[in-house]
Amino acid sequence: xxxxxxxxxxxxxxxxxxxxxxxxxxxxxxxxxxxxxxxxxxxxxxxxxxxxxxxxxxxxxxxxxxxxxxxxxxxxxxxxxxxxxxxxxxxxxxxxxxxxxxxxxxxxxxxxxxxxxxxxxxxxxxxxxxxxxxxxxxxxxxxxxxxxxxxxxxxxxxxxxxxxxxxxxxxxxxxxxxxxxxxxxxxxxxxxxxxxxxxxxxxxxxxxxxxxxxxxxxxxxxxxxx
Amino acid sequence: xxxxxxxxxxxxxxxxxxxxxxxxxxxxxxxxxxxxxxxxxxxxxxxxxxxxxxxxxxxxxxxxxxxxxxxxxxxxxxxxxxxxxxxxxxxxxxxxxxxxxxxxxxxxxxxxxxxxxxxxxxxxxxxxxxxxxxxxxxxxxxxxxxxxxxxxxxxxxxxxxxxxxxxxxxxxxxxxxxxxxxxxxxxxxxxxxxxxxxxxxxxxxxxxxxxxxxxxxxxxxxxxxxxxxxxxxxxxxxxxxxxxxxxxxxxxxxxxxxxxxxxxxxxxxxxxxxxxxxxxxxxxxxxxxxxxxxxxxxxxxxxxxxxxxxxxxxxxxxxxxxxxxxxxxxxxxxxxxxxxxxxxxxxxxxxxxxxxxxxxxxxxxxxxxxxxxxxxxxxxxxxxxxxxxxxxxxxxxxxxxxxxxxxxxxxxxxxxxxxxxxxxxxxxxxxxxxxxxxxxxxxxxxxxxxxxxxxxxxxxxxxxxxxxxxxxxxxxxxxxxxxxxxxxxxxxxxxxxxxxxxxxxx
Numbered sequence: 001x002x003x004x005x006x007x008x009x010x011x012x013x014x015x016x017x018x019x020x021x022x023x024x025x026x027x028x029x030x031x032x033x034x035x036x037x038x039x040x041x042x043x044x045x046x047x048x049x050x051x052x053x054x055x056x057x058x059x060x061x062x063x064x065x066x067x068x069x070x071x072x073x074x075x076x077x078x079x080x081x082x083x084x085x086x087x088x089x090x091x092x093x094x095x096x097x098x099x100x101x102x103x104x105x106x107x108x109x110x111x112x113x114x115x116x117x118x119x120x121x122x123x124x125x126x127x128x129x130x131x132x133x134x135x136x137x138x139x140x141x142x143x144x145x146x147x148x149x150x151x152x153x154x155x156x157x158x159x160x161x162x163x164x165x166x167x168x169x170x171x172x173x174x175x176x177x178x179x180x181x182x183x184x185x186x187x188x189x190x191x192x193x194x195x196x197x198x199x200x201x202x203x204x205x206x207x208x209x210x211x212x213x214x215x216x217x218x219x220x221x222x223x224x225x226x
Numbered sequence: 227x228x229x230x231x232x233x234x235x236x237x238x239x240x241x242x243x244x245x246x247x248x249x250x251x252x253x254x255x256x257x258x259x260x261x262x263x264x265x266x267x268x269x270x271x272x273x274x275x276x277x278x279x280x281x282x283x284x285x286x287x288x289x290x291x292x293x294x295x296x297x298x299x300x301x302x303x304x305x306x307x308x309x310x311x312x313x314x315x316x317x318x319x320x321x322x323x324x325x326x327x328x329x330x331x332x333x334x335x336x337x338x339x340x341x342x343x344x345x346x347x348x349x350x351x352x353x354x355x356x357x358x359x360x361x362x363x364x365x366x367x368x369x370x371x372x373x374x375x376x377x378x379x380x381x382x383x384x385x386x387x388x389x390x391x392x393x394x395x396x397x398x399x400x401x402x403x404x405x406x407x408x409x410x411x412x413x414x415x416x417x418x419x420x421x422x423x424x425x426x427x428x429x430x431x432x433x434x435x436x437x438x439x440x441x442x443x444x445x446x447x448x449x450x451x452x453x454x455x456x457x458x459x460x461x462x463x464x465x466x467x468x469x470x471x472x473x474x475x476x477x478x479x480x481x482x483x484x485x486x487x488x489x490x491x492x493x494x495x496x497x498x499x500x501x502x503x504x505x506x507x508x509x510x511x512x513x514x515x516x517x518x519x520x521x522x523x524x525x526x527x528x529x530x531x532x533x534x535x536x537x538x539x540x541x542x543x544x545x546x547x548x549x550x551x552x553x554x555x556x557x558x559x560x561x562x563x564x565x566x567x568x569x570x571x572x573x574x575x576x577x578x579x580x581x582x583x584x585x586x587x588x589x590x591x592x593x594x595x596x597x598x599x600x601x602x603x604x605x606x607x608x609x610x611x612x613x614x615x616x617x618x619x620x621x622x623x624x625x626x627x628x629x630x631x632x633x634x635x636x637x638x639x640x641x642x643x644x645x646x647x648x649x650x651x652x653x654x655x656x657x658x659x660x661x662x663x664x665x666x667x668x669x670x671x672x673x674x675x676x677x678x679x680x681x682x683x684x685x686x687x688x689x690x691x692x693x694x695x696x697x698x699x700x701x702x703x704x705x706x707x708x709x710x711x712x713x714x715x716x717x718x719x720x721x722x723x724x725x726x727x728x729x730x731x732x
Contacts, residue, residue, distance in 0.1 A: 002254050003235035004246045022246030024383050024450065054578025057585070088242065118401065122394025125387060129249060129446065148243055168478070177470035184238075188464055196464060199471040202478040 006133050006145065008097050016097045019148040020133040023125060025088045026146055030121070033084035037066045068109065075105040081149070089150035095143045104142040111138030158182040161213060163220035167203070175222050182219035185212065229469050233310050234456065236466035241376045244457035248450030252302070255309045259302050259445050262317035266301050266324075270294065271437050275430075284429040291437055295444065296335035299349060300324060302445040306452055307354055327353055344370065346451020347377040347458075373458050377451060384447040391439035631658050636722045648712050655721060656703040662726035663687075663696055677704050692725050699726075 006018040044062045048055035074082040080092040080100050092100045092108070115124030115136045124136040133145050158179060170178070185193050197204070197211035204214040229236075239247065252259060271291050278287035304323055308315050315323065331352040335345060342348065348366065351357075357365055370377075418424045460466060538544065632638040635658040642651035660680055664671045667686055671679070677700050684696040699721055705711045713721070721727070 001235040002233060002247070002250050003237075004243060004250050005235070019243055020246065021242065022249045023387070023446075024245045024380070025242040027383060027386065051574045051578045051581075054581045055574075058581060089240075118394050118397035120390045120393050122390055122398075125390055125394075126442075129253070129442075132250075132253065134246065134249065148240065150240060152238055152240070168481075170474070174470065174474045174477075177467055177474065181464070181467045181471075184464055184467070187461070192463055196468055196471060199468070199475050202475055 004134075018093065018097055018133075018145060020135075021090050021146045021148050022134040023128040025090055025148070026128065026134075027121075027125075029082070029084035029088040029090055031084070032087055033071075033082050036083055037070065041066055071109045071112075072102070072105045075100050075109075076102050085146075089148060090146050091149035092144055092146055095145050100144055104144050108138035108142035108144050111136075111141055114138070158219050158223060159186075159216055160225070161217050161220055163223075163225045164214070164217040165221045166218055178215060179219045179222055182216045185216070229465055230472060231311055232465075232469070236460055236469055238461060238466070239457050241379075241454070241457075244453045245380060245450040246453075247457070248453030249446060251306055251310070251453060252445055252449040255305055255314050258309070258314045258316060258320070259305045259449075260441070262301050262305055262315075262320035263298070263441060263445060265317045266321060267291075267298050267437075267441070270298075275433065278433075284426045284433075287433040288429060288436060291433065291440065293340065294336070295440070296332055296340065296345060296349070298440075298444060299345070299448045300327065300332060300353070302448040303349060303353060303452060306449055307350065310456070328356060343378040343381040344374060345377075346380055346447055347373050347455050349448070350452050350455040368462070369455070369458055373454055376454055380447065380450055380454065384443055384450075387446070388439045388443045391442050392435055395435050395438060631661060636727045639722060639727070640719075643715075643718055649706060651718075652703050652706045652712070655727065656699060659696065659699045659726045666692075666726065689725075695721075695724060696726065 004020050004022065006020050008016045008018065010016065041059075041063055045059040048059040048062070051058065071082055074080075074085075075092050081090070085091065092105070094100055094104060112124075115121055115127065115138050117123045121136075124138075127136045127140075128134040131140065135145055139145060159182065181196060188196070193212050194208050197215050198207050200211065200215065201207060204211045204218075206214050234247065234251065274290040274294075275287045277290065278284050301320060301324075304320050304327065305315060308323075331349075335342070335349070339345070339348075347369065351365060351369055352362070355365065631654075635654070639651045639655045639658075642648075642654065660671070660675075663680070663683065667683060669683065671683070680700050681697060684693050684700070687693045687696065702713050702717070702721060706713075
């Protein structure tokens with residue numbers, strides 16, 4: 001089964017799913033960051049320009065800071081998200097899913113020098129296309145990964161109907177599918193709802209609209225509603 | 227379409243995640259995609275160059291391959307769509323398969339739809355669904371409701387990627403070529419551009435590099451568009467739920483055909499209320515199971531709990547209203563405009579000088595800090611620091627003591643009970659009883675046996691009075707251990723009498 005998810009099992013048996021982010025989102029986030037930083041630098045440089053030679057020095061310091069310090073500060077102290085990553089709902093985390101710490105963040109940002117070769121992130125782009133978790137060289141060396149941080153598109157709430165208990169016990173993923181169905185049924189056409197519900201005739205013993213209602217009742221029961 | 231054979235994990239995804247899935251699909255089938263890609267596009271590319279050469283219009287070599295992209299896009303789409311639902315076709319099969327795919331839509335894409343930015347998503351719909359003309363526009367409206375903007379975004383990002391690859395290849399080549407290897411005409415570019423041969427050579431090189439960068443990015447573009455299409459279909463038709471329901475149905479049918487048939491008969495029989503009765507009966511039996519497991523009626527209102535809850539709600543932190551008073555300025559203070567000093571340059575020089583001094587000071591501090599760091603590093607490099615010992619303090623000490631059981635169980639338990647160690651007394655009673663029960667049943671019980679394990683074992687006892695006694699000991703212990711509810715003195719005494727606490731000969 002092909003998927004972008006990188007699954008990590010903790011010693012407690014909890015499986016964490018990191019949804020690795022690929023080249024498209026990361027490039028867009030980087031572009032947003034680049035424009036923001038460029039605008040900030042030009043405003044700053046114009047301001048420091050008033051102060052003559054000393055001001056030019058300050059401008060250089062500013063350039064240094066927004067080139068090298070900005071990403072590290074954002075990643076370590078602002079939840080692994082630069083402004084661009086935040087707007088694209090991406091996040092840098094360690095490869096085991098823990099928040100990124102100072103040293104990995106510094107390493108991955110220093111290695112931008114390599115990834116940015118020959119000036120436009122050509123190496124980084126090819127690297128994200130090759131790596132299974134779409135990491136660039138800096139990520140691989142620092143042991144970090146960029147993941148999608150936004151919530152998955154979910155359906156609306158399960159509609160309220162008098163709940164019913166399931167006649168047979170179901171596995172957790174099957175129960176999740178029932179609840180998923182009840183949540184997302186509103187986004188499906190009526191025909192498709194009935195088509196899906198008809199698959200489960202062995203469970204509901206009904207067909208058509210009655211089966212849809214029955215499945216929704218089961219979902220209510222699974223959610224512990226009265 | 228057989229969803230059971232799909233090779234992609236189906237779940238709702240965000241747009242960006244769907245595009246990433248395209249990259250993953252491409253990576254998984256890279257060999258087949260690119261072998262077919264080059265087998266198909268390279269001859270066409272060479273033909274384009276020949277046409278450009280023969281007609282004497284070198285720009286055609288750059289333009290024609292770009293224009294023919296919708297034609298090239300069929301190759302990755304063919305491989306990936308077959309790879310997702312069946313098996314990955316080899317490059318020969320892909321080339322043969324092009325004959326079977328409709329051509330009309332590709333011709334449309336090559337002519338009046340050539341500049342359509344939605345091609346990546348439109349193509350799977352047109353080539354894979356094969357719907358008629360009337361249905362197509364309606365279908366596209368449904369699909370493109372959310373996909374339109376995403377598809378355009380994908381197109382522009384892919385264009386940027388191609389540009390990146392193009393510039394990277396050019397830059398790397400220029401960096402890695404030794405200066406001596408360059409022709410003399412390259413040394414002076416302004417002169418060189420006046421030579422038509424040089425311009426032609428540049429266009430040849432550009433068309434070749436464009437072909438390479440297109441070969442890298444175009445399959446990714448097609449794969450991501452196809453993944454967007456799959457994601458939209460998954461949203462619209464709930465493919466993931468469909469798949470899960472089918473598996474569940476199969477499992478149910480395999481598990482108990484008789485029971486299933488019974489329910490089905492109930493559902494499709496003449497009496498509709500029969501179907502109503504089946505789940506109701508099932509639910510009542512489930513409730514009976516719960517009641518059996520916990521030996522308490524479900525609707526029993528716990529009097530002591532509600533009393534405690536009422537006390538808690540009396541606490542001012544829950545549910546009461548507070549009145550908070552604080553001072554607010556009646557008049558908002560006006561901002562005072564500070565006049566800028568006219569001689570701002572004197573001020574600027576002053577600041578610049580200050581910053582200069584500050585910088586030198588910072589440099590000094592940095593150097594001193596570096597020296598201190600190095601000295602410490604050298605001094606301590608050989609020394610292994612002892613790790614500070616940290617012991618975790620337990621939240622609550624365990625009441626179960628791992629000591630051997632006393633000979634006279636009843637007396638010891640009674641003594642503990644009298645001294646107020648009720649929990650310890652019950653614990654001892656429980657442990658001792660279980661050990662004796664194990665001896666009576668001639669079974670070896672693991673140390674991690676839970677209370678419910680014991681209840682199960684208790685059922686194996688022949689004597690109903692002994693069984694009840696054992697069950698009531700377990701229940702009393704559970705209530706004490708987990709709910710902090712203790713039995714009365716007489717009740718406790720009744721637990722101590724008879725088997726298993728007293729040694730009664732069998």
